[in-house]
Amino acid sequence: MTEGLRARARLAMRTEIAETAFALFVRRGFEQTTVDEIAEAAGLSRRSFFRYFPSKEDAVFGLLYDLGEELAAAVTARPAEETPWTALHAACAVLLGPMLHRSDEAMALLRLIHDTPTLRARHQDKQDSWRKLLVDALHGRSVPALEADVLASAALAVFDVVCRQWLADPAADPAALMAEAFAVLRPSREA
Template identity: 45%
Template sequence: MAEPPTLRERTRRAVKAEITETAMRLFTENGFEATTVDQIATASGISRRSFFHYFGSKEDLVLGDIEALGESVRAALEARPAEESAWAAIRAAFLTLQSIKGLQAEQLTVARMYHEVPSLRARQLEKHLRWQALLAPDVQRRLGLPHSATPDPRARAFVAAALACLDAAVDAWFESDGTADAVQLFDEAVAALRA
């Protein structure tokens, strides 16, 4: 059983959430690129230095903790039944992302920023590369490929394809203004890929 977070950690999370909320409001009002770190810090009542204590960049405010999200998906993937196919297991692991996201209006705001801001797209590609390294070993095992010191290119390609399906589903969901079923869109993208 995991130990409950310390008071210090709970305080850190609360401050991060407050800064993120303030930044998202400013991004919505002024646009992502027009909003500066200094403006976010001032509106949050912290110094610029304190901002960088909590976040590495403005992009991190939107993308969240890439490493932690990747680890939660990896843990969910590895927790799936050993006999489950790679596609079924990665689909179930990706479903854990739904519980992390906020309200639909917030999700649409973030998706809009992904479409409009090149630096966010670039960071998303960086996230994909990190997630490939995290997810490929379990996928490699599920594909029946022999263990290797570095992930087999087929396992990395599988994860890259699954992430591309996830991106396509999120893009289509955004284009529907949040009315389409993102899980169904993912399933349809995977079905097209596997046809």
């Protein structure tokens, strides 16, 4: 088996486990679902579960692992003449994708994270790693360190606000919320 095939098989298995875990969490609650139950539902041993995910919390975010890297790559791919804030806004389409295309699942995931204190904390850790990736992407666009950190942090805060607003009003359009929220914080020199 080639290395690429192994990696794809591992990713497919991680995705299957994450989807199984997510379905159990939505149906039974995060705290009420055990790793043993997830492993059994996925047809694995407990030990095998831990080969794919270091914790039950990580299984929740298993479907989101690559989003930070995709977001940073999207910033890097934006035209050089775009301002950093505009590039961040455009790149955030990566984050909107699951919300727009699988809205019921995305809403259930957001609700699960919002309603579970341990998952909210883990989500903050995940976003901190995304922030670092965004800062690096902005450095690649010659944005000074302080400005890159502020802009990346602000963009992720905008995403958090969009998620909260969408949870409060599921009929709202996440893309319109994102555009409106980014406009609120548009740097004055870009106006």
